[in-house]
């Protein structure tokens with residue numbers, strides 16, 4: 752089979768955005784809704800630096816500071832905040848906490864994880880291997896991000912080439928394919944391979 756690349760992908764129909772899904776399925780909160788839920792603080796440590804929306808599953812998102820989002824290094828003792836966050840009633844926070852605890856080997860983390868009370872469906876979402884979209888350099892992509900194309904990409908069926916250096920704003924992630932995002936280029940909504948973009 753021919754490798755799947757942008758040149759073979761026809762322009763997509765515009766998809767409904769997750770958080771306006773009228774069937775109320777897979778409702779993912781946007782950044783403003785997350786700020787309201789979280790009270791404008793990190794949902795793990797209550798910090799306020801570099802708060803951003805982090806999707807933990809296709810239906811769960813959390814508001815995290817740059818340390819809890821693992822963008823800046825954690826100072827010693829930082830992750831002890833997980834012990835308190837483990838009591839959150841928000842499924843998305845429970846999932847984020849459960850996974851982080853799962854990656855820590857200290858006894859307190861093992862205990863905190865074992866004591867978490869999660870609904871079975873939430874526990875299943877936490878344990879499922881998440882689909883993570885990454886750009887050409889391995890940076891994690893979230894819906895709403897801006898990316899830049901790192902090569903010229905002819906768009907079959909649309910009659911134009913998306914030029915290297917083009918910024919694509921407010922991307923969405925293709926939920927079932929870690930290699931695909933969607934975005935608008937020259938007013939057309941197209942599928943773009945993550946290997947050809949860099950997060951801005």
Ligand SMILES: [Zn+2]
Nearest residue numbers: 793796816819
């Ligand atoms: Zn934090």
